[in-house]
Amino acid sequence: MSIYSTFEYFDTLLSHPDIFEIARKDPRYFTRDSKLGLPGLLKFLISRQGYTVANEINHYYSSFELEKSVSKQAIFQAQEKLDYKVFPYINSKLCKHYYQNNDYETFKGYTVVAIDGSVIETPYTEENNEIFGVASGKENYIYTKTSPRISGFYDVCNGIYLDVLIKSYRDSEISMAYEQMNNIHYILENHKVIFMGDRNYPSTDMFIYYNMKGYRFCYRGKSNFYKKYVKDIEGDGWIEFDLDNQWIDRFKIKEVKDYAREHRKFRLRVIKFMKSELRQLKEDEKDEEIIIFTNLDENEWSTKEIILLYGNRWSIETGYDILKNRIEMERVTSEKTELILQELHSQVIVHNLAAMVKKESDKIITHTEKYKYQTNINNLIQLLRANLAKILNMKQKLKTLISEIIKKASKNKEPIRPNRLFERWDVYINKPPTLKYRVDGKRNPKARKMEKGFLRTNR
Numbered sequence: 001m002s003i004y005s006t007f008e009y010f011d012t013l014l015s016h017p018d019i020f021e022i023a024r025k026d027p028r029y030f031t032r033d034s035k036l037g038l039p040g041l042l043k044f045l046i047s048r049q050g051y052t053v054a055n056e057i058n059h060y061y062s063s064f065e066l067e068k069s070v071s072k073q074a075i076f077q078a079q080e081k082l083d084y085k086v087f088p089y090i091n092s093k094l095c096k097h098y099y100q101n102n103d104y105e106t107f108k109g110y111t112v113v114a115i116d117g118s119v120i121e122t123p124y125t126e127e128n129n130e131i132f133g134v135a136s137g138k139e140n141y142i143y144t145k146t147s148p149r150i151s152g153f154y155d156v157c158n159g160i161y162l163d164v165l166i167k168s169y170r171d172s173e174i175s176m177a178y179e180q181m182n183n184i185h186y187i188l189e190n191h192k193v194i195f196m197g198d199r200n201y202p203s204t205d206m207f208i209y210y211n212m213k214g215y216r217f218c219y220r221g222k223s224n225f226y227k228k229y230v231k232d233i234e235g236d237g238w239i240e241f242d243l244d245n246q247w248i249d250r251f252k253i254k255e256v257k258d259y260a261r262e263h264r265k266f267r268l269r270v271i272k273f274m275k276s277e278l279r280q281l282k283e284d285e286k287d288e289e290i291i292i293f294t295n296l297d298e299n300e301w302s303t304k305e306i307i308l309l310y311g312n313r314w315s316i317e318t319g320y321d322i323l324k325n326r327i328e329m330e331r332v333t334s335e336k337t338e339l340i341l342q343e344l345h346s347q348v349i350v351h352n353l354a355a356m357v358k359k360e361s362d363k364i365i366t367h368t369e370k371y372k373y374q375t376n377i378n379n380l381i382q383l384l385r386a387n388l389a390k391i392l393n394m395k396q397k398l399k400t401l402i403s404e405i406i407k408k409a410s411k412n413k414e415p416i417r418p419n420r421l422f423e424r425w426d427v428y429i430n431k432p433p434t435l436k437y438r439v440d441g442k443r444n445p446k447a448r449k450m451e452k453g454f455l456r457t458n459r
Helices: 003-013 017-023 038-048 053-062 071-080 086-101 127-132 175-186 202-215 254-263 303-326 338-361 376-394 393-409 425-430 447-459
Strands: 111-119 149-156 160-167 193-197 218-223 236-242 265-274 289-294 371-376 413-415
Touching: 003 086, 003 338, 017 086, 017 413, 038 053, 038 071, 038 338, 038 376, 053 376, 071 202, 071 218, 071 236, 071 338, 071 393, 086 160, 086 175, 086 265, 086 338, 111 175, 111 303, 149 175, 149 303, 160 175, 160 338, 175 202, 175 218, 193 303, 202 218, 202 254, 202 265, 218 303, 254 265, 303 338, 303 376, 338 371, 338 376, 338 393, 376 393
Parallel strands: 111 193, 193 218
Antiparallel strands: 111 149, 149 160, 218 289, 236 265, 265 289, 371 413
16 A cells, blocks of 8 residues: 555544544534634644744645634634544554555564653643653752653654653653553554563563563663573573562562463573674773563574664664654643643654655665665655645645655655664674774775774764
């Protein structure tokens, strides 16, 4: 199915009866035909660019039909009736449709999903402070910002946020991740999935949970995690331990507790390697041991492949960078908590629409022998935003508009780092850059060439 069908589905979704049920704070809301209406409000909020509401209205309505413009008061009144949870629901349905009907990238047939958290800034009010909190270490400063915590599940191969949860800074990242899992199950039903995370996420009950659901995982652990079990592992090996009642009682989910009491024993694969094997260290940066915990079978996954797999977890940092700095999701136009959540979640949808268009643009880019290229995401986001109001309101021009965006975006390209292509890492794993620059008193040109390649891959 084409990207055009994805946008057509998205447009239809905004008018679906289920959307009305979720979007209404009260059954009486959005029941009458009006100049704005619920689909119009949703399209307006998704098309916003972070300007004042007056400027947003001018941009939106002048894009396709100026005489239908509405007032600022009409926008605010409609937003007050809107439940922000409609946006995560829309994103969930959009992602489900995309993965069911489009070709997308996998790693050895697996959809690779990284989980990570971040903190953003929103305006300070008493209500926002109560809901979001203020980041630790900032309590003694003059209150100007609150600090919502974001938890995101991110498809590292396709650049799509499957689910984003926004809660208080005080909330635990692990608890937020558990809260999101049902939606991930829904979106990736019947898919082969690998979950990845950093040192803040590993826990025995989460590992058991993944095993119960038939998922694979690859998590980095802290140095003291299963310390007495991993001390004898050299490079790659398995550990096994018994789960006693005291340990099981600390688990967070009842079904995990029940499963653990029934099975008692648990096995994990442990992989150890030095950070310098993964990338070149910065000046004065100390080398350290990285410990990976996984349930990936050694007959299917070699040690090097798992190191390569984990190295691409950092793609989620790129996702947050796009949300914060390219889409500027923190550039909210309201101080009210509900309206802030509406704006933040609506921009996750924009991020994913851009990622889906990017996949199509990347397909028609011309590569060279020296480099492979990808679409410049900054330029693509600008093109998409400039035309999103038209795309969502002028069905007859939808295919033409999207085709023009794809064509223009493909001309503004940038080289891909080799590790983003899952290529050439075996060179650096087998031969980390401990290089001799002079051999028998003569310069060694191969050393300089290898170093440049390594830096280009890991900069």
